[in-house]
Amino acid sequence: MKIEILGTGCAKCKTLEAVAKEAAAKVGGFHQVVKVDDVVQIMGYGVMSTPALVIDGVVKSSGKVLSVDEVVAFMNSKN
Amino acid sequence: MFDWWQELSGFFVFELFGVQKESAMGEALHFFLYDTIKIFILLIAIIFMVSFLRTYFNTEKVRVYLQGKSEFSGNILAAFFGIITPFCTCSAIPLFLGFMQARIPVGITFSFLISAPLNNEIAIAMLFTLFGVKITALYIGLGLFIAIVGGYAMGKMKNLEQYILIPVKPIEGELEDVEIKLSIKQRAKDAMEYSKDIFVKIYLYVMAGVGIGAFIHGYVPSDFIAAYAGGDAWYTVPVAVAMGIPMYSNAAGVMPLVEVLTDKGMLLGTALAFMMAVTALSLPEAMILKRILHTKLIAIFFAIVGFGIVAVGYLFNAIL
Numbered sequence: 177m178k179i180e181i182l183g184t185g186c187a188k189c190k191t192l193e194a195v196a197k198e199a200a201a202k203v204g205g206f207h208q209v210v211k212v213d214d215v216v217q218i219m220g221y222g223v224m225s226t227p228a229l230v231i232d233g234v235v236k237s238s239g240k241v242l243s244v245d246e247v248v249a250f251m252n253s254k255n
Numbered sequence: 256m257f258d259w260w261q262e263l264s265g266f267f268v269f270e271l272f273g274v275q276k277e278s279a280m281g282e283a284l285h286f287f288l289y290d291t292i293k294i295f296i297l298l299i300a301i302i303f304m305v306s307f308l309r310t311y312f313n314t315e316k317v318r319v320y321l322q323g324k325s326e327f328s329g330n331i332l333a334a335f336f337g338i339i340t341p342f343c344t345c346s347a348i349p350l351f352l353g354f355m356q357a358r359i360p361v362g363i364t365f366s367f368l369i370s371a372p373l374n375n376e377i378a379i380a381m382l383f384t385l386f387g388v389k390i391t392a393l394y395i396g397l398g399l400f401i402a403i404v405g406g407y408a409m410g411k412m413k414n415l416e417q418y419i420l421i422p423v424k425p426i427e428g429e430l431e432d433v434e435i436k437l438s439i440k441q442r443a444k445d446a447m448e449y450s451k452d453i454f455v456k457i458y459l460y461v462m463a464g465v466g467i468g469a470f471i472h473g474y475v476p477s478d479f480i481a482a483y484a485g486g487d488a489w490y491t492v493p494v495a496v497a498m499g500i501p502m503y504s505n506a507a508g509v510m511p512l513v514e515v516l517t518d519k520g521m522l523l524g525t526a527l528a529f530m531m532a533v534t535a536l537s538l539p540e541a542m543i544l545k546r547i548l549h550t551k552l553i554a555i556f557f558a559i560v561g562f563g564i565v566a567v568g569y570l571f572n573a574i575l
Contacts, residue, residue, distance in 0.1 A: 186345035215348055215547070216421065224314040224353035225346045239313060239341060240445065 177251065178208045182218045182238075183227040191241050192227040199247035207251075257293050264289040283473030290465045290511065294384050295458065301380035302453055307446035309341045309376075310437060314350055317367070322357045326410055329363040334402035337370025338395065344372065344540045348547055355423040362410015369560055370402035373535040377457060381510040382530070386517075393571075394527060398535070401563035408559055418552035460508030468515035477519045491525045492568035496561055499532025506533050524571025531564045 179196050183189025193211050200207040212218055212230075221230060225239030229247065236250045265285055268274050274281040317336045321329060342350070347368065354364040374395060382391040409415065437445070502509050510530065517526045541553050 184345065184348055186343075188345070215352060216423075218349055219352050219356055219423070222315065222353075224318065224349045225341070225343075226349055238315065239346070240449075 177232050178210065179247075179251070180210045180212050180230040181227055182212045182221060182223055182230060184215060184218070185213060186226065188241050189227040192229065195242060195244050196229065196247055198244045199251060202244060202248055203251050257289075260293060261289055264292065279473040283469040286472045287465055287469035290469070291462055294381070294461055294465065294511065295454075297384040298380050298457075298461070299450055299454060301383055302376050303446055303450045305376040305379065306341070306449045307442060309339060310442040310445055312336070312339050312341070314340055314342070314346070314353070318353055318357050318359070321354070321359050321363060321367075324359075324363065326360060326362065327407060329360065330366040330403045330406045330410070333363045333366040333406065334370040334399045337367050337402060338374040338399075340367075340371060342371035342375070344537060344543060347540055347543050351544070351547060352421065352423050355419070356426050358425050360410050361415050361419075362406045362408075364406075365409045365556060366402045366406025368556075369405050369535060370399060372537055372540060373398040373402065373531060375506075375534060377453060378506050378510070378530070378534045381507060385510055385514040390523075390527070394530065397527070397567045398531060401531075401535070401560060401567065405559045405563050409555065412555070415552060415555075418549035419547065420549060421547045457507035461511065464508035464511035468511045471512075471515050471519065475519070491522070492528050492565050492572065495525050495529035495568065496532040496536070496564050499529050500536045501538050502533045506530075509533055522572045523575050524568045524573070527571055528564050528568025531567065532561070535560055535564065 179200060181189060181193045181196055183192065189211070193209070196209050200209055218226065218228075221228065221235055223235055223238045227241065228238035229236045229242060229250065231250055237246075242250075268281060268285045268288060269276050272284075274284055317333075317340050321333055321336070324332060351364060351368070354367070355361075379391060379395070382394055499509075513521070513526050513530060517523060536557055541557065544553055
């Protein structure tokens, strides 16, 4: 699946990106982790507090750093 | 509430460490130990409560709420939302553009942008801890006033939009609320982690602030403070405001200092103006906003807020 991290480059956004990568590795299989830096693109998701986590185009959380397990749970709940 | 700790910390300093009572060293040490622990306890409790409440609000919800509100009532609402919405300087840009997307007038957005950092949880917790309910309420009330009037005034200015550097396409129709469901346990956990993050970030500043405060408390005579920081010389307020601008990240360390200074004769209006300048006129926020706003607009923003704070400072020195 496609995991997107929306963030304009604050420290928290980088942390969430690392967490998402770890979660993707934990779940296994092929996943794409993309960091979205462009503000205009971020606005497109209707999100205003960064970092936000988007899985397959659906906003799952905004404004906070998640734990690896939380991201894994989001990824699994989809299937 | 902290009498027991006053006694106990006194026992530690004077009996256990054997520092002489009523010496400058003893007074300073006692003050430092008493104050840091008291501040830490209250700080954690207040930040936890505030961040727990805030899990029920987010900027996305606020945007839906503010959409289509008329100018004056919109300014008032935006200023109040600034208190209860979690806000971090790093999301100032998406917030600004997101509000524009929803066709919320620039003046209303600025009301929010003035109120949110002014009423940040660290400032509120520190104020409450050090100065009590009355001063905290005054600070919040006056902050709201500046946010409402300042935002309204900016909304009345002509052609402000030309200073916004990124074109924003307005969303057609009604906005959808991005709904993220959380259990109470989850909220409590989030608030706990958030409080922990903040504590780790600020505890050294608090200790440094109280440490310098303790030094002043024990060693610097009141006359000296009154002569330089206090007094009723006309220039103390603007000087205090100017000094507050570069100190944003150190709000936690600055406030214990202000407590000691007011104790020693600094006027309360000057102190309030200084604290407001520390939180509301944040240099880092200005640097971030520079990426989407013309310097002229940021200058107008700072000038209006700065002017409001100075006015509040004078008002208080006159009536308190």
